[in-house]
Amino acid sequence: MAEDSFYHALKVDEKTCYGCTHCMNVCPTGAIRIRNGIASIRPDWCVDCGECMRACPVDAIFVEHDDFDRIFNYKCRVALVPAVLIGQFPAKVTEAEIFSVMRELGFTHVFQTEHTAGIIRKAMVETAREAEEKPSISSFCPAIVRLVQIKFPSLLDQVLNIKPPIDASAVYFRKRLEDEGIPSEDIGIFYVTPCAAKIAAVKSPVGEEQSPLDGVIDMRFIYNKIYRLIKSRHNSSSVSPGEMLPLLSPGSIKYSLTEGEASRMEGRCLAIDGIHNVIEFLEKLENDELGNVDFLELRACDQSCAGGVLVGGNRFLTTERLNKRAKRFEGVADIPGDIKAYTHFMNHNMDIGILEPRSMMALDEDMGEAMRKMQQVRHLMCFLPGIDCGACGAPNCQSLAEDIVRRESQLSACVFIQRMMEKHSKLSGEHALKIIEKVWGKNRLDKNCNKKGAEDEAGG
Known part of the structure; x- marks a missing residue:
């Protein structure tokens, strides 16, 4: 995709939208206007944070993701699964059940996104330690990276140019499968996403010409299909265990939660979640109101990825389940043995390109x-x-x-x-x-007793 354009996963259903302004009022970059009674998203300002989708009372804002049947275009069909998907299921549902059902749905391989978190963290610590400008800013959240590009371009040099787990894991698993003799063109890697921003990051990657992923699937869609199949079974013994996946360390399990990065970095580290909180903090940083901070973990969603707009479960319960899961794996190595075998390869494929400012909110380039x-x-x-x-x-x-x-x-x-x-x-x-x-719109001021809150509202 052209460097001067952004792909956007968030779309407006013009037949459903009635211009209530809820989305316009919560958009952190002021990217939404009402025209002819319908919300219009300005593409060069939108960062795909999903706040508009969350606020819409009639579900007129939706996410455009890849058709699930696209996975069958590949002989080797890989699901890249983040920990927050596991965190949505009740404790009685095991990881083995979830991954087994995903294979039944059509995937030939199921891998965990945070598998590369340990080696990423090591690279981040080393890069942040040598950084001339402090604080270093995490590149984990694509909505935040776009926000910095658009609204805070002066801070771009402080963003760590290191791949987040979604990209690093895709690169690693593709290489591993290729080494097992599978042709690259036969491998399709699909990420199960908790948010709109990661869809946009795959379709229009920042700092790279092309994403290492082949598609993105809405987490709500996958969760519903998995849970429906699991509940239809009488007992877990009817689920084939399939291939055992490597265990994740506690730090890797909690990597996508708030403080998942900050808790393991050096120096004074702060974790801020919620995009409006992030903007407030970045404004302070840009105005030199902050000092003695070494690292910033910034996430667009409240409770980080557990609060993603495509996470169907409650964000607090998801966080609790992942914290409990992490406690069960105390002692598991931060960097798995198979990753260590690919250390040289990963070290040479960890960086992203230069992040370019996209100061599209400026009134003029001159x-x-x-x-x-x-x-x-x-x-x-x-x-x-x-x-x-x-x-x-x-x-x-x-x-x-x-x-x-x-x-x-x-x-x-x-x-x-x-x-x-x-x-x-x-x-x-x-x-x-x-x-x-x-x-x-022409008829907006006409009497209409069917609108939301009126006496003849549908379902009222």
Whole structure:
């Protein structure tokens, strides 16, 4: 995919969306506008964090993932499974049952994503130790990497250029299967994803020309298929154990949870989850308000991957189950023996390319012109009411002012400005209605007792 474009997994179902503004109000980058009564996601600002999907009351925002039947395009069908999938099942459901059912569904191999976490952590410690600028920032969460590219490009040099487990494990397992005599073109590696950002990271990888994965599957889809089959069995003895997978260390099991990285790094390390918390923290870092911090683990979702938008189970229960699972494997080596045998190969395939800034939120590429436009924004803010009601189709007055400077909107989009213009005979009521219809659609102000909360709401 072209370097100047982002693939996005989040889509809007225009037939279902009714422009409630919930998504617009929670978007951390202000990427959503309401046009003609429907939410529109600005692709160059979206980081695929999934906050909009979480907030939508009618499920009008969905994730586009690969068709499951795509796995059958390959003779060797590999499922790359993160620990949070296991954490969604009740304790009575064993890993052996889960992986056995996945083979029944069509996968020839099932591997655990965190298998390479130990060697990644070792590389991160060494790289962070030599870093000139502190704190070093983890590259684990693709939504955060995109956020830094778009909103905090001055901090890009502090992001560790090391592959996250999803990529490192795909590279490792492909090499291992090739060494077993399987042609590379026959191997299809599919990641079971807990979030939209990882779909986008596979389809449009940052710092690399091509992802080592061949597809991504919605975790909710796989979880439902697995659990339905397991519950249909009368007892676990009816499940064939299949190939035993190597055990993960406690640190690897908890790697995708909050503090999964920070707890094992050197120096003063902080773990921040929740994308709005991350933005607040990065603003402090960019303004030099923080000192004496060596490493930052930043995750877009509350409770990290356990809180991913495609994780069907409760994030707190998932975290609890993984912590309990980790306690059962005390003493397991952090770097498995099979990984150690490939140390040389992994050390030469651990880095990602240079992360390029994508300051698409800037008002202009030219610094002088951007400053001039910012002054225009400040001038417009003198007239806008600062109520941040969203009635103009933008999340707040500041965003509307910026849209006007970009020639994507006009001052009369503000309903309060409209009233003032009508008062001074600069705008007719008919023209004001047309402006409102452009944002909210033609029939939005008509009586409708079927809408959410109204007396004839469906199911009400």
